[in-house]
Each structure stands twice: as structure tokens, then as C-alpha cells.
Amino acid sequence: MKPPSAQLEPFALRAHHYGRITGISMLVHAIPDAFLLLHTGVGCKYKAAAQLSVHDWARQPHRREGWTEVGDAALIRGAAERIGPYVRSWYDRQKPELMIVCSASHLELSGEDIAGAVRAANATVPCPVRYVHGLGFAGDLYDGFGAALSTVLDTIPWGEVAPEKDHVAVVGYPFDRYEADHSANLHQLRILLAELGKELVAVLPSGQPLARLAAAARAESLLVLPYAHALAGPLATSLAASAASGGRRVVEVGLPVGLRFTSIWLDQVARGLGVDPRRAAKAARRLSGYADRELNLLRTRLQGRRSAVFADTPLAAGLVDLLTQLDLPPALVGLRDRSLGGAPALREALARADVALRPDTVVLEDPSVRTAGAHLRDGVQQGRFQAVLGSASELGALLRGGVRGLNTGPSPEHRLAAIVHGFPSSGYHALQSQPTYGYGGALTVAQRILDGLFSGQE
Amino acid sequence: MTMPRKPPRGAARLGAPDDPFWERQEARLSGRLGQPCCTLSGMCTLLGRMGGDFAVIIHGERDCGNSFVHHTADSAHQFFCTCLTEDQVTAGRVDAPLERCLRLVLEELAPEAILVLGTCPITMIGVDPGPVVERVAASTETPIVLLRTGGLKLSTQSDMVDWLYASLAGLPQRAPDPEAWRLQVASRLKETVAELLSEGTLAPDEVRADVERALEVPPASRCVNLIGLPALGVRASELEPALRSAGIHVRGLYPFEADLRGWRSITHAAVNVVADRRLYPRLLKLLETQHAMPTVEVPLPIGLGQSVRFYRAIGDFFDATDVLDRALASIREAAQAQVDAFRARTASTRVAMGIRMLNNYQVDQLAYEGLGDVEALSELGFHLTLLVQGPPEQRARFEEMLSDLGVDLPFYVFPNPWNLAPLLAEGDYQVALLADHSWEEAQKAGVPMIRSRALAPLLAGVEPNLNLLTELLRAAQGEPGRDR
Numbered sequence: 030m031k032p033p034s035a036q037l038e039p040f041a042l043r044a045h046h047y048g049r050i051t052g053i054s055m056l057v058h059a060i061p062d063a064f065l066l067l068h069t070g071v072g073c074k075y076k077a078a079a080q081l082s083v084h085d086w087a088r089q090p091h092r093r094e095g096w097t098e099v100g101d102a103a104l105i106r107g108a109a110e111r112i113g114p115y116v117r118s119w120y121d122r123q124k125p126e127l128m129i130v131c132s133a134s135h136l137e138l139s140g141e142d143i144a145g146a147v148r149a150a151n152a153t154v155p156c157p158v159r160y161v162h163g164l165g166f167a168g169d170l171y172d173g174f175g176a177a178l179s180t181v182l183d184t185i186p187w188g189e190v191a192p193e194k195d196h197v198a199v200v201g202y203p204f205d206r207y208e209a210d211h212s213a214n215l216h217q218l219r220i221l222l223a224e225l226g227k228e229l230v231a232v233l234p235s236g237q238p239l240a241r242l243a244a245a246a247r248a249e250s251l252l253v254l255p256y257a258h259a260l261a262g263p264l265a266t267s268l269a270a271s272a273a274s275g276g277r278r279v280v281e282v283g284l285p286v287g288l289r290f291t292s293i294w295l296d297q298v299a300r301g302l303g304v305d306p307r308r309a310a311k312a313a314r315r316l317s318g319y320a321d322r323e324l325n326l327l328r329t330r331l332q333g334r335r336s337a338v339f340a341d342t343p344l345a346a347g348l349v350d351l352l353t354q355l356d357l358p359p360a361l362v363g364l365r366d367r368s369l370g371g372a373p374a375l376r377e378a379l380a381r382a383d384v385a386l387r388p389d390t391v392v393l394e395d396p397s398v399r400t401a402g403a404h405l406r407d408g409v410q411q412g413r414f415q416a417v418l419g420s421a422s423e424l425g426a427l428l429r430g431g432v433r434g435l436n437t438g439p440s441p442e443h444r445l446a447a448i449v450h451g452f453p454s455s456g457y458h459a460l461q462s463q464p465t466y467g468y469g470g471a472l473t474v475a476q477r478i479l480d481g482l483f484s485g486q487e
Numbered sequence: 488m489t490m491p492r493k494p495p496r497g498a499a500r501l502g503a504p505d506d507p508f509w510e511r512q513e514a515r516l517s518g519r520l521g522q523p524c525c526t527l528s529g530m531c532t533l534l535g536r537m538g539g540d541f542a543v544i545i546h547g548e549r550d551c552g553n554s555f556v557h558h559t560a561d562s563a564h565q566f567f568c569t570c571l572t573e574d575q576v577t578a579g580r581v582d583a584p585l586e587r588c589l590r591l592v593l594e595e596l597a598p599e600a601i602l603v604l605g606t607c608p609i610t611m612i613g614v615d616p617g618p619v620v621e622r623v624a625a626s627t628e629t630p631i632v633l634l635r636t637g638g639l640k641l642s643t644q645s646d647m648v649d650w651l652y653a654s655l656a657g658l659p660q661r662a663p664d665p666e667a668w669r670l671q672v673a674s675r676l677k678e679t680v681a682e683l684l685s686e687g688t689l690a691p692d693e694v695r696a697d698v699e700r701a702l703e704v705p706p707a708s709r710c711v712n713l714i715g716l717p718a719l720g721v722r723a724s725e726l727e728p729a730l731r732s733a734g735i736h737v738r739g740l741y742p743f744e745a746d747l748r749g750w751r752s753i754t755h756a757a758v759n760v761v762a763d764r765r766l767y768p769r770l771l772k773l774l775e776t777q778h779a780m781p782t783v784e785v786p787l788p789i790g791l792g793q794s795v796r797f798y799r800a801i802g803d804f805f806d807a808t809d810v811l812d813r814a815l816a817s818i819r820e821a822a823q824a825q826v827d828a829f830r831a832r833t834a835s836t837r838v839a840m841g842i843r844m845l846n847n848y849q850v851d852q853l854a855y856e857g858l859g860d861v862e863a864l865s866e867l868g869f870h871l872t873l874l875v876q877g878p879p880e881q882r883a884r885f886e887e888m889l890s891d892l893g894v895d896l897p898f899y900v901f902p903n904p905w906n907l908a909p910l911l912a913e914g915d916y917q918v919a920l921l922a923d924h925s926w927e928e929a930q931k932a933g934v935p936m937i938r939s940r941a942l943a944p945l946l947a948g949v950e951p952n953l954n955l956l957t958e959l960l961r962a963a964q965g966e967p968g969r970d971r
Contacts, residue, residue, distance in 0.1 A: 030564070033591075033595060034591070034595055036591055037567075037588075037591040037592065037595050039570065040544075040567040040568060040569065040570065040588045040591065040592075041564075041566070041567055042552050042557060042563055042564070042566040042567065042568060043552075046549075046552050046553050046557060047553055048549065048550035048553050049550070050550065050553070051553060069638075070525060070607045070637070070638030070639060071523055071524060071525040071528070071638045071641060072524075072525025072527050072528035072551075072554040072607070072637075072638035073525075073554060073638065074525075074528075074846075075525075075528045075532075075553070075554045075555050075556065076550060076553045076554055079556055080553070080556060082924065083556070083559070088927075089924055089927055091904065091924060092903075092904070092905045098523075098641075099639075100523075100639060100640065100641040101610075101639040101640050101641075104611075104639060111508075113505070114502065114505035114508045114509065117501045117502035117505055118502045118505065118509075120501055120502075121500050121501055121502050122902070122903075123905075124496075133550075133607070134548050134550070134573075134576075134607075134608055135607040135608045135610075135611040135639070138576065138577065138608065138611055138612070139611070151493075152492065152493060153493075153494065153501060154493065154494065154501055155493050155494055155495060155496045155498070163550075164548075164573070165548045165549055165550025165551065165553070166548045166549060166550075166571065166572050166573040166576070167549070167572070167573075397564075398557070398563045398564045398566075399564040402564055420558070421558045421559070422557070422558040425558050425559065425563075426563070426564065429561055453558050455558065455559060
């Protein structure tokens, strides 16, 4: 199968074909006492919890989702009037602490005042009810996630709680399931901040109920991850405007993924929070030195091999760093987002970390299933890479292409490590601590590559 | 901005003033037990699982391509979307992107067929893609089918599957599907090998004769299409050898094994054997009237009684009842003995069965309104209670629907799957058959659970089903701390 032409490619289903509604649903799923009311068509339900349900084995996302059951007749009569009864009915049933009402394009096109209907409904239940549009013409999962997160930030009592020294909150963590990969990442963030003498008091979102997220108000500094960079400016402005918010710092940071990017993260955080950068450098030397020694066990056995990685842009940068350090440099990089900067942002981030893509590395931006699958299959069959990191979408496109001998090659040289990571991961689930973040995350990813390439060769 | 005054927490039922709204609302409840569905979502889901050289074009905004779970879809790479912009939709300029997409797909991929699916935004602006599709179709021999799908007109899953399958069967028919023939040959050769290995009594001439028979293409007059049988377990059962002993051959298992070519050769059989003909009015009308193919209705062949009736119906059509009876005698008698022994051990077991809990478009789930397993459980002497997901205030309506289906079982109506745990615990059930997403609720209630439609089909399925139920009943008895 060939990849489609440049003319057909924009029409082809994307490998990561998720829009705002999926991102909004992901954010609501990450807050166990929030509730998502879909004011959408019945098929839009498939854009929400259904996409997450195979990804999260620990908690069913459907349980915190409702639908206003809009059909053609309701639309003709005026569908926005349905929002109030459904909000009250679901409040009565589940007593959520936050309700987010999300619309879809065709209902927005009707010209009804959906935002007004949500405001009216908000006055009739004890919890906050917020509106987030789900227009599906443009934007991606990360747009929806960020927009819904901004409504959560609005509920934090910034003006009611005094910030405490050395307390830090992280904003924009992509929590998408209640499994041990995420709890491990949160632990990595905590220990990295502890190296700088900071205490992590809240991560938004992190699988914690709204009341626990309110602890962010105790933070004197807010570290904003790339998935929420668009919110950093408005957040800083809003906090600055409120005298009662006590001059909290808002610092945009990258992702602590891969050895160099984790060290860069420590430096960014130190500088942003007014910690002596030498302290960060010292911690980075010690921790990365330890990790590097362990990685060396694998590195010496990988010479000549290469990899392919599919991830959103910030995560891809970290993984490219790690794979390069492992002497498994990427021959193919697929960027799954449409809102986090794409190839220019990737190259810029890599340049900051002094990591270079090999000249022959192919970078695909928001590739279609067809293009991702064709590049992956060709690469595997022609021996251009021996490890593939990607979500179930990209690995599915590869595996369904019928690559013979996958993981059953006669010798390690013929093996392919197919490492599922990120959303969606239908077949990979974490029963125990398996971070991607931090120095510990670098070791975990390396361990998975080692298992994929060498396990079973005894 | 002044914050609105909000009611206090712990207030009485806040939705009470909405009762008139709900009374109007529930009038839309359809006359069927299935959940409502979006025809776009449903068709994308089913086409995504289907094999064959076809293309699907979703005519709508980009996110309409996200209205099905695509990362598990085998044919996801054959899906395209016109990815209309807001400007194009609001200005009604939606024909050009569709035409361009259609022509590019034809030019680059030259698929055997193209399906164009509609979406809510297209319905909303009232544009008819028909003329564009006709214009492009006129310039090619590739069949292009426009299905005006969408989520605005709430459809039942049953209507959607029938519409899709009738559309696929309505494509120009071709010579029989080589894949179906290959499966048939493989099945026969496997039987010969199994016999060689187990008995070791086959002479070389007999092996040669078996292989030659396997390679014969049976005439259409002795072929049967099986429509609506469960996805798994049919090929591994006694079905094909038993039918073959009566000179009857399975042409295809629809829809689960049918790829595009399978649908385009569905007419090369003598009869369509269908589990629940009510599910397929359009498909069967097409096959009966345009292709003069008769229909034989059968129960979903789960459990002993339904499997026996299934074979009897096929035997009656081919005038082969006695031959089939003889071929099945030993396995049927063994199954009967197993059912009798199980029934003696487990009489009066309380079993809950959830219905109306799924929107997965599986025809074996939809057959007989989701009640296909009821007889298989009843014949074991279980005390069966139905748990119907739906608005509790519509209990009378559900009662009427069940009565129309001849079902006289106790039932409860519950509004959503997250209310199940207390209902299961109160009912003191020993086993529950529920939708797969209910495991957490079943676990909370301490009730061992079987996924809906996990029971194996046909006579070969009887023993494994009883083993599964035995294990679950053991678990129910031995579960520590179960609140009973």
C-alpha cells in the first residue's frame, strides 16, 4: 500500500483523528467528580467516553457522561431548552462537583444561545456548570483538553487562599487514565520538584477530585506544561489582576521526558521559581548520571539500530532525545497533534537540547492512518528501524498491514520492538509504576525497548 | 459580574419542576428495545471492521471522522473525510470538496466500491449530495453509493444494520467469493486431517477422495447463507460437517465473515437462514423479491433447544431432516445429558440478564431484541430476571414490548449502567449476563458476570457454556465477604 498523494492526504482519516470533544471528555474523565453533558448528536457520543473506554481499564469513563438526546424534532423545536432539565436530572443522580456542557458543530450552527442556556442551568444546581464548545471543523484533542481545563482553573479559589512558600502546582498534565503509568509520572514530578526544595501540592488534572485540585490555590508557583501553554498568559493576567491572589508566578515549562529534557526541565523550573540554577544542575548531574549508567547496558547492544516514534510534539521531543541517547536514533517521527507546534516546534526544542535529528529522518505532521501505516511497514520491511513507539492507532496501522515475522525473527537483528505508549493504548496497561517522565521514565521506556528486542531470545 | 445565587447542596430533587418536560420527552421512545444510534457512527463502525477493497467518504466536518472507534478498525486506512470548514458549511459550498475527494479516491485507489456517508452538518444545511455523487458515478464503472446517514434522525441500531447490509447486498452482484470457497475447502481439509490424526484408519484412497470432494464447488442449490449468527464459535462447531453430511454447504456467514466480495456474491445460495427476520426487512425484501431467494427464520442457536430448532428449520427446507438428525444424534444426546445433569444440580439459581445496555451494532446482540440467550438460560432451570436499561417511568411500555415478544419474565428498569450494583445486590443473583462495561458494578455487588452474548453457539457450545456457568456458580458460592 502506497501513501496517498499530497492531494488526497488531507482527506484521509488521520492516525490521531481526535477533535475537541475527545479532549473535553478526557479532561472530565480525569476529575472523578466532574460530569460531562454532551449537547450533541447521538454519534458525537463516540467522540467522547467511547474513545477512552478501551484505554482505561481502571475506571469506566461512561459513568460520568450524559447526553441531551437531541434529534431532528428537538432541533426544530429548539434544542437548547433541553440543557436545563438534563443538567438538573444528572445533578440529582450523581451530585457532581463540576458539570461541563459541550456542544457540537451542527447545534452551534443552529444559532441558539447555548452558552446562555448553560448559564441559566448553572443557577439551578449547586455545582458550577460550564460551557465549552465542541466545534469539530478544526482544532484537536489538545485544544478541547485545554479549553475544558480553563473552566477548572476558574473554580480554583485563588483569591481565598494565601499562597505558601515553596508550594508548587502543575497545570496541564495529560491525565487520561487511572493506571499506574500516570501515578508514576506524578511521582516523578514530585521527586524532581523535591530536588529543588519545592513541594508539589496539586497537579491539574491528575485523577483527583475537584476539592483536592483546589489545593493549587496554596501554590506560590504554577508550572504550566505544554498542553496548557495557551492558558498560561490568561492565567497570569487573571492572577495578576486579583490582588488577593498574592502574586503567584506562572512559569511555562516543557516536558521532563528523556535525560536531557528532564535536566532542561529542572533548569527551567529552577530559573522560573527563583532557585539557584546550580542546584538544578547538580541534581541533574547526579540523577542523569545514575540513569545513564543503567542505560549504557542497553546502549552498547543497540548499535546500528534505529527507531520510529509517534507522539504529540512535546512528548516526541523528549522521546527523540531518549532514543538518540540510547543510540537508537529515530528514522521516522510522526507528530500526532495539530495545535502544539508541529515540526518547527520539534526542531526548535531539539536544538535547545542540543539533540539533532539525522539528516535522513522523515518527520510526518498529523499523518493519515494510510500514510503512517505505509511509512511504518516500509521502514520495518526494509530494516530501516527496529523499534517503534506509538499509540494503538499507529501500531495498529502497522500490524494490520500484515508485517510478517514481527517479533518472531530468527535473531535479535530481525526483531522489532513495538512499544505502545500514549493515547490510545488499548493493549498496553500499567499494573505497576511505569513512568515516562523524569529520569525514572527514561529507564522505564528503555526497559520496554529492551524487552521488546531481546526478551524471548534465551 | 454578579455570581448567580445557587441552590444549596443537599436540596431536595432539583429536577422536580422538569417533570412536564420529561413526560413530553419520553414520547420519543421507540417501539424497540435497542438503544438509539447515529447511522453514521454505526455504519463507520461496521465498515471499519469489514474487509475488502472499498472506500468510505464521510461528507462532513473533520470531527465526524471521529464518531467511531477507528484505532481498532481494520479498514481505517480506507476511510476519508471531506473535512468541511465552517465557512464551507455556513455558505453551503460543500459540493466541490466532495467531488474532489471522490475523484481523487477513484483515480489513486480505484476501489471496487465507494460509500459516501452523510453527517449532521450536511443534514442541517439541507444540501443534497446526490447530484454530485451521480455526476461522478456517471464517469466511472465503480459503484458509488450515497447513504444519507447522520445522527439527527434518531435511528435504531436494527434499522441501521439493515440499511447498510441491504445497501451492500444491493451492489452489482459478482461471481462467488473465492474467500468463502477457500474457507470451505480449508474446513473440509481440516476435518480430514483431524480424522487422520485421531482414527488413523483412513486409507490413502479415502484421503484422496476427501480432498477431491473438498475441492468441488457445490452448486448454489445446495448452498446456504447464514445471516445473523454469532461472530465466534460457528466455524469451530459441528455445523459444517453436519450440514455437509446432508449435502448442504455454507456459502457465507453474514455479516461477521462477509467482506465486500462476500456481500457482492450473496445471491449465490439457495436460501437465507436468518436469526430474527424482523431485523432485516430491507435486506430480505431485496433478496426475496429481486433475487427470488427464500428466507428461513431460525432462533439464535444458543443452548440445546434453540440449536435443535435451528437444524430442524434447515433440514425442513432441504428435505434433509432425517439425515441431519442422524448426523447430529450423538452430539445432541450428549448435550441433552449434560443439560439434564446441570439442571439437576443448579435448579432455582437466580440469574440476572441485562438488555438494552449496548450500542455496538452487533446483530447477534440485536436479534430478538437482545433476548437471544433467554431460552438457553431458561432450559437450565434458572430463575431469570431481566434488567432493562431505560427510563424507569416507562416500565409499562417495556412490559408491553416484552409481552409482544412472548416474554413473561420478571424485570426491572434502571436508568443507567451505574445504578446496577444495588440492583444486582438486592436481587441476590448468583450470576449475571451483562454488557462488558458492567464488570465494575458486578464486582461491587459481588455477582460473577458473563459478558452479554459470550455463550457459545450450537450444540458444540452447550458443554463449554455449562462449564463456564459451573465455574461462575462456584465463584458465587465461594466469594468471601459477599453480602447476601
